[in-house]
Amino acid sequence: MSATTTRPAGTAATGTATGAPSMARDRAAGAGRGLRSVALALASVLLLAALWEGTKLLVPDDGWSVGEVRLLPRTTDLAMPHVSDMVARLVEPVTSARGAPALWEAVVLAAATSLRIAAVGWVIGVVVGFALALVMQRFRLAESAVLPLVILSQTVPLIALAPLVKGWGNKLELGSFVWEPWMSVAVIASYLAFFPVAVGALRGLQSPDAIHRELLRAYAAGWAQTLLRLRLPASVPHLLPALRLAAASAVIGTVVAEVSTGMPGGTGRMILEQANFASSDPAKPWAPIFGAVALGLVASGVVVLLGAGLRRYRRAEVAA
């Protein structure tokens, strides 16, 4: 449908003048949309809280069981603390020791530690994943051989890798370089992160239409030129969702790897530690969970921001 608007002859010179107000209008519309999303996000959090309290209210103290299997959980204050209790606990000190910091401070500290490690893991995963994708795109045989094994690699539970990575890391002697526990965690996180990048980047690099590929062929462009001029720009809509997914995977990998390598100081360890207080201080275990949630949101938020400047390559974004 050709949506042309007839413009009287004299307005050609004022083209820029009519352009500016409509741009401002678009920006205002965008800000309005942003506000709306924030409001909706808050609304869904409130919905969750309402669901929680509703369950506490309606389900009996001992839960609801069918035979031996408890289908609905125990709803005592010990098993399911009120949302208000969880929030209140956050501002209280971590331990009863003197000078102990507030719980939320400890959570933020642990989350920041984990975030740094996840970031390293993400970067490694992205580099390795993208390199693999390049190789698989260049050589069809490499794709046939490597891709199934890459998919298979993701069926191996992380916990098995922890001692492996730790042991090898300790063996690594490069001058004064010492293998620290957090590096094992980062490597395991990268193991989870490289997969979506490899798959997404490969799909993106293979996405250009035949007519575009033939166009570059007609210009006598080699593989490297085609990569730079065609495949890389074309892969952006596939790559960005993959990078988001990789960030989420890196966070998950970090949390789980912290548990399996026994690394202190991170969110994963804190979750396990605070779980011991379930019977004495029921709201406490929830704090690091909130920390983990925040961790995931921040990680993917950062990656989304990274993609913000690549607008013109994203005109046909494909979901991961």
Next chain:
Amino acid sequence: MTGRAPTGVAVLHRAAPVVLGLVLLVAWQLAVVVGDVPAFLLPSPTAIVGELVDLWPTISSASLSSGRNALVGLLVGAVVGIGAAVLAATVRVVDALLGPLVAGLAVVPIVALAPVLYTMYGAASEVGRQLVVAITVVVPVFVTTLRGLRQVRPVHRDLMRALGATRRQATAAVTVPTAMPFVFTGLRLASSLAVISAIVAEYFGGPRSGIGSFITTAAAGSNYARAWAFVLGGVVVGLVFYGATLALERWGSRGGQP
């Protein structure tokens, strides 16, 4: 179809991953034996297979336990995910509320909920783990199903309107068949997630019945060959789930493009 590669090349491509896998296995065995790598660093494939054979009963029952949790979680999560997607496709408000919720769930480590779920359901219950799996599964199933429900081509929508179809007729004739391939894809994506989540949830406590628990115990006792034997069990379960959902997806998309 024209332009197919000669069958020799096709066979080469089919065999490539198997060949590469075998090469890696052999290299692994050689590296351990020749390089005299101690077992705590990297157990040899033969040692792992030895443990697999020795502990077969334990491994298979642990695999079944984790597999059962994964299956229950997958089914529950799939039902909830599909139901929520149908609701979101029909009621605008539900879609607006669920959107940020699912987007948030997609990026947070759901296994972090495992300890509190064990508290809520009791340390001896498997339901906590199944819930972790279910919540993990809801995300890809919801997202793909919702996308499928929105994939109806405009020309088909016009056709239904032109034929004076009722809402139910249009849904049965066009919306559901269009969405089915997407649902199966979502299930396939969710299947491997389900198995991994089930196993990982076992690291965070609860009854010591599944693969994850045994891996942790073996690793803690520095018996890495045994740990890897259990890992193999987990990998097999994962492959079975993937294969089953892949077959379902293939069967579901015959006679129509996704």
Next chain:
Amino acid sequence: MSAVAVEATGVGRTFPGRSGTSVTALEGVDLTVAAGEFVSLIGPSGCGKSTLLRLVADLDRPTSGTLTVFGRSPEQARLAHDYGIAFQQAGLLPWRTVRANIELPLSMHGVGRTARRRRASDLLALVGLTDFAEHFPDQLSGGMQQRVAIARALAEEPSLLLMDEPFGALDEMTRERLQTELVRICAETRAAVVFVTHSIPEAVFLSDRVVVMSARPGRIRDVVDVSLGRGTDRDDDLRQDAAYFDAVTRVRAALHDEAGHAVRARGAEVR
């Protein structure tokens, strides 16, 4: 049922655009299609011919004027299954066989199993696709898919056929063949037809009257009477007939505006 298939009086359709601008797709359209008459709508892109067809089909509502189909509102006509429609993309459901696609309107409107099968078989024979009854759409060429779409449009023996450039995506030879078939089928079933096209030869070959439209805003510029005899008399020889060339010239002239500027229509060459 009245003897007038479609009656449009002052019909207009305006689409609201972003930030205040609006697009007038159609304006002040007056048109009468008699029962059994074959009318083509032709004009350049943006002249509103597809919009007009969609208004008749009740796939869209006019913003001004009145429109009746067989004396009723378009919505009533749609719900009463008074018309059959064929789109530019065949729009076949890819998970149904050819036969099942043709049976779709029948099964949705409560026709019994045996009656459906019989009707589908008749239609398959009519469009020459009996051997492909159990094939799936993706196994058929574009021309064959369009034939299935036409068969589907005829399934309920409608008195009005609406066709939106059904042959647009086909090559010239297939087009000509399908045109010959279509004009024969329509003459036999005595249905009224509103046919949207880009092609002057096609419009002339098929129609009793050609409605020439212009763009910005969409309105009827002229109506050309193509007096080439009844549909049943039209065959491939007609394409070489002097009267045919004359009609094509008249339609082409109508497509030029007063200042002599050509308002270009696709496929305007007469071979």
